[in-house]
Amino acid sequence: MARLVEIASRxxxxxxxxxxxxxLAICSGxxxxxxxxxxxxxxxxxxxxxxxxxxxxxxxxxxxxx
Numbered sequence: 127m128a129r130l131v132e133i134a135s136r137x138x139x140x141x142x143x144x145x146x147x148x149x150l151a152i153c154s155g156x157x158x159x160x161x162x163x164x165x166x167x168x169x170x171x172x173x174x175x176x177x178x179x180x181x182x183x184x185x186x187x188x189x190x191x192x
Contacts, residue, residue, distance in 0.1 A: 127163070131177050139179040149176035152183070152190050 141149070153159055153176060158166040165172050168184040175181045183189040 127171070127173050130171065131173050134174045135177050140177050141179050146177050149183075149191050156185070156190065158185070 140146075150173065153165070153172040154162075156165075159172065160166050163171055163173065165175065165184060167186065168175075170184075183191040
């Protein structure tokens with residue numbers, strides 16, 4: 127998983143580690159996290175999505191990362 131995060135963040139702007147951990151903590155507490163890795167709303171790997179600065183939480187109606 128760490129390798130996927132590294133590859134994804136090479137060509138795109140990444141958030142700082144503190145923000146990344148904050149986002150992952152929110153995702154970890156979300157009831158729509160599947161298998162501990164996958165967002166039910168968009169199908170992404172949350173570890174990758176959380177690292178990318180231009181990503182938002184796909185939770186319906188309101189981002190949980192605000």
